[in-house]
Amino acid sequence: MSHKTLLFVPGNSPGMLMNLDILGADAVLIDLEDAVALSEKDAARDLVEEALTTFSFTTDLYVRINPLDSPYFEEDVRRMAKLPLKGILLAKASVESVKALDERLGEDMEIMALIESALGVECAMAILQASPKVKGVLLGAEDLTLDLGARRTKESGEIAYARSRIVSVARALGLEAVDTPFTDVEDLEGLKKDAKAGKDLGMTGKALISPRHVDVVNRVYQPTAEEIEQALRIGYALKEARDKGLGAFSVDGKMVDAPILRRARNTLIEAKKEGIAHELFD
Numbered sequence: 262m263s264h265k266t267l268l269f270v271p272g273n274s275p276g277m278l279m280n281l282d283i284l285g286a287d288a289v290l291i292d293l294e295d296a297v298a299l300s301e302k303d304a305a306r307d308l309v310e311e312a313l314t315t316f317s318f319t320t321d322l323y324v325r326i327n328p329l330d331s332p333y334f335e336e337d338v339r340r341m342a343k344l345p346l347k348g349i350l351l352a353k354a355s356v357e358s359v360k361a362l363d364e365r366l367g368e369d370m371e372i373m374a375l376i377e378s379a380l381g382v383e384c385a386m387a388i389l390q391a392s393p394k395v396k397g398v399l400l401g402a403e404d405l406t407l408d409l410g411a412r413r414t415k416e417s418g419e420i421a422y423a424r425s426r427i428v429s430v431a432r433a434l435g436l437e438a439v440d441t442p443f444t445d446v447e448d449l450e451g452l453k454k455d456a457k458a459g460k461d462l463g464m465t466g467k468a469l470i471s472p473r474h475v476d477v478v479n480r481v482y483q484p485t486a487e488e489i490e491q492a493l494r495i496g497y498a499l500k501e502a503r504d505k506g507l508g509a510f511s512v513d514g515k516m517v518d519a520p521i522l523r524r525a526r527n528t529l530i531e532a533k534k535e536g537i538a539h540e541l542f543d
C-alpha cells in the first residue's frame with residue numbers, strides 16, 4: 262500500500278526520533294545521509310539502532326542510507342538491515358547500487374530508490390527493475406537540479422520532465438511514486454500548490470521535511486468533495502445509461518466512457534478508504 266505523506270527525520274536527533282509515531286505521517290524516512298553531518302555519521306547509526314531496538318513504532322519506517330560510492334554504505338546496510346524497518350531508501354540510486362543493496366538485504370526488506378541525478382532520471386526504468394525488492398521511487402529535486410545546472414524555483418518547471426518521467430516509469434511497474442519535498446517550512450500555500458502539482462501528475466504521495474506539512478499534504482492527496490460529488494453523479498448516470506444500452510453518455514455536458522468511469526470508481530474507492538464517502542458502484 263502506498264503512503265500519502267513520508268516525513269524525513271534526521272537520524273541524529275533523539276528528540277525528533279522519539280516523536281516519530283505522533284507526527285501524523287503515513288511513513289517516516291529516517292535520514293543517515295544529507296541531514297546528518299559527516300562528523301555525526303557514526304553517532305546517528307548508533308542512535309537509530311538504539312531507538313528502533315528499544316521502542317516499537319507503528320508508523321512504516323524506512324532509513325535513508327548513504328550512496329554506494331560513499332565510505333558509509335557498507336556499515337549503513339549492515340546495521341540497518343537487522344532493524345524492524347519496512348525498507349531502505351537508497352540515496353543516489355543507480356542500477357549498480359540497487360543490485361548491491363539487494364544482495365545485502367533479507368527478503369522481507371523493501372527498497373525505495375531515490376532518483377536524484379540526470380542519469381538516474383534517464384535510466385529510471387533500469388534502476389527500478391534492478392531488484393524485485395524495489396517497491397517505490399522517490400524523486401530528489403535538490404540534487405537533481407544541482408546535477409542539471411537548473412535553477413530551483415517554487416514553480417518547479419525545471420523538474421516537470423523528471424516528475425512526469427518518474428510517474429510514468431513507476432506506474433508502468435506498479436510502484437509507489439513519491440514526490441520531492443517542499444523545502445520552505447513556513448509557506449503552507451506554496452506547499453499546497455506544489456503538492457497538488459505532483460498529485461495531478463500521478464504521484465502517489467509526497468516526501469516532507471517538516472511535521473507542519475503533514476496535514477496540508479494529507480488533504481491534497483485525498484479526493485476533494487467536488488471530485489467525490491462528480492464521481493457519484495457519474496455512478497447514478499451509469500445505471501440509466503446501462504438500461505439504455507449506452508457505452509458513452511454525458512454527465513454535466515461532459516462525455517463519460519470506460520476510462521472516465523474507472524477514474525470515478527477509483528475516486529470513490531479512495532474516498533471510502535479515507536472514510537470520507539461510503540458509496541461505490543460497479
Ligand SMILES: CC(=O)SCCNC(=O)CCNC(=O)[C@H](O)C(C)(C)COP(=O)(O)OP(=O)(O)OC[C@H]1O[C@@H](n2cnc3c(N)ncnc32)[C@H](O)[C@@H]1OP(=O)(O)O
Pocket residue numbers: 268269270271276277278280284292295296403404442446470471472473
Ligand atoms: C534535500 C533533502 O535531502 S531533504 C531530506 C533531508 N532533510 C531532513 O531530513 C530535514 C528534516 N527537517 C528538519 O530537520 C527541520 O524541519 C528543519 C531543519 C528544516 C527546520 O527545523 P526547525 O527550524 O526546528 O523547524 P520548526 O521550528 O518548524 O520545528 C518545530 C518543531 O518540530 C520539530 N521538527 C521539525 N522538523 C522535524 C522533522 N523533520 N521530524 C520531526 N520533528 C521535526 C522540531 O524539533 C520542533 O520541535 P519542538 O517544538 O519540540 O522543539
Ligand SMILES: O=C([O-])CC(=O)C(=O)O
Pocket residue numbers: 295375377399400401402403404405440441442468
Ligand atoms: O530525498 C529527497 O526527497 C530529497 C533529496 O535528497 C534531494 O532533493 O536531493
Ligand SMILES: [Mg+2]
Pocket residue numbers: 295377401403404
Ligand atoms: Mg538528495
